[in-house]
Amino acid sequence: MTRWALQPSGRGSFAGIKSSDSIADQTAAAREYLTGMTAEGLRHYPISSFDATPDGIGNATYFPPFFRTDLAAPWGSSGAFEKLDDFNNLVYTVALDPTSLLTKDGRAFLNFLAGPVGDEIAERYETVLRATHIIPDATTSDAIKPFVTANATGMAAGSPTGPVGLRVDESKLQALRAYTDQLQSPAAPAGLNPEKVALGEQIFMMPRAAGGANCIACHTAPDKAVESFVRPLEQLYRPYSNNLLTLLDRSDKGITNIQKTLAGADPNYDLSLVVLDSSIRGEPVSAPGSKPGYAKPLLLDLNAKDDFLHDGSVGGATAAAGLNKLLDPARGTESPHPFYFPGLSATGELQVGRIWAMVMAVPGVKR
Ligand code: HEC
Structure with missing residues (x-):
């Protein structure tokens, strides 16, 4: 039998699984890969994630609702x-x-x-x-x-x-x-504090000048259709353009270049967009030539998960802990999805907790 190593398509580096090993060793290696973690503490292949893009890059992403x-x-x-x-x-x-x-x-x-x-890429698929x-x-x-x-x-x-x-x-x-x-959608959890829910809804919906967090600038109320356009990555990951490595100019094809950011707190945030992005259908219409960003997920059933964003890169032990982390200004401006309330100077845990209660509760309130 030929000796080959399956290079998995999840996150992080992994030695691979050798077909020349015994079945027991291959099974153990597969199990280690499927349940193991990267050096940064992220699972190579998070549960309910999948690497759907044939781009040669390990970038497992979570299923949307x-x-x-x-x-x-x-x-x-x-x-x-x-x-x-x-x-x-x-x-x-x-x-x-x-x-x-x-x-x-x-x-x-x-x-x-x-x-x-x-x-x-084709050769590697064929080998496997x-x-x-x-x-x-x-x-x-x-x-x-x-x-x-x-x-x-x-x-x-x-x-x-x-x-x-x-x-x-x-x-x-x-x-x-x-x-x-x-x-x-599954129902919102029972027993939420109605005052916090109402306050959270205001924070979500109101412009900053009116005391809100203006999440509605991008997201929609959970019973409304998500806005279909994709925002440029710079808005979701502000340091994106600071240290950009261009790997392939694709301007002749009318799609964005293959490029990779090396900047900011989580340079892996753009992995799923390096090769295949919505420029294949002309997005972003509002900022031609800019690297498109990520689609906005439905903010429903958030209490069923504990890792957030498409790659699950912001998470905690529970849904509450994960959402508190996502909305914690301490993550700073150089991180993915840097939208906090009331702003980066905020220190009050209570406010973060309120947003959490709101995000979890709005689906139930709206239905
Ligand atoms: C500039 C547009 C924009 C703004 C403003 C914004 N979001 Fe988002 N949000 C997104 C996009 C795009 C994603 C998906 C990003 C990804 O998957 O990496 C997202 C993802 C999320 C998620 C993760 C959902 C999941 O299933 O993992 C939550 C929760 C969320 N946003 C809540 C909020 C809240 C609360 C606010 C206001 C404080 C807010 N967002 C402001 C665009 C925005």
């Missing part, structure tokens, strides 16, 4: 997909069946995104898919066929409706969407 999908858009943490049907098509045809990346159109998609590095016998030995590289049942679109590589030239049956995409559109 998969209920009331009628309210949420765009899709993918980068907002690269305007429509849920397009995102679901990507999941069916690429994320769940990476053999599609090794077809002519699949390779063209990787080259569209990553230029010559696309060949290397052959070593795990997903692709039979007898199949030559130019004869690899995806497993998914889908129609050829004939569209240009990278088109959001069929990035690897494949589209699953339209009626199935519509049926799946109809189902997730009507799934209701």
Whole structure:
């Protein structure tokens, strides 16, 4: 058997899993990877996260709420997909069946995104898919066929409706969407203090000049549709442009360059946007040429998790602890999502706790 090391797609460095090891050792290594932590104390592969982008970068991201999908858009943490049907098509045809990346159109998609590095990404996928016998030995590289049942679109590589030239049956995409559109959000926790809830709602909704935190500048009330445009990354991660490394100029393709920030308190915050971002559909319209940022999640059912932001990089032992951390001005201006109340000079824990009560409670109040 060939000796190869599976380089996982989660976060942080990991030695890999050697196919030449015994099954018991491979299982132990897989378990260590799936449950283990990076040096920074983050899980390589957080529970309920997935690395959906074939970009050669380990960047597992959390699933957004998969209920009331009628309210949420765009899709993918980068907002690269305007429509849920397009995102679901990507999941069916690429994320769940990476053999599609090794077809002519699949390779063209990787080259569209990553230029010559696309060949290397394809090679790595092929190595892993052959070593795990997903692709039979007898199949030559130019004869690899995806497993998914889908129609050829004939569209240009990278088109959001069929990035690897494949589209699953339209009626199935519509049926799946109809189902997730009507799934209701879990109820807010019982026993919240109604005064704090009301105060929290004001803080969330009111402009700063009127004593609020103006969260509504970006977010919407939880029973309203999320604004679909994507804000430039500089707004979500202020130091973003200070120390930018450009790896590939893609201006000829009309999409943003492959670039990586090295600045600020969490330089890994841009990992999911380095290669695939919503510039493939012309975002951000308001700031052409700027690197798009992250899609805004539905702020529903927040008490069901303890890690926040798409990569779960801000968290705590409980939902309350995680949200207190997210909204704690002590994280500073150089951190991801630096929006605090009343401002960076704030020291009162009580205020942070109030925002927490509000964020948890608004869904219940609104319904
Ligand atoms: C400039 C726009 C903007 C402002 C202002 C803003 N947010 Fe956000 N918020 C976002 C975006 C975009 C995300 C997703 C970021 C990510 O996933 O990395 C987000 C994520 C969140 C999350 C995490 C949700 C999850 O599921 O992990 C919470 C909670 C949140 N915001 C609450 C607030 C509150 C409370 C305020 C006001 C104090 C606020 N936001 C102000 C844009 C904004």
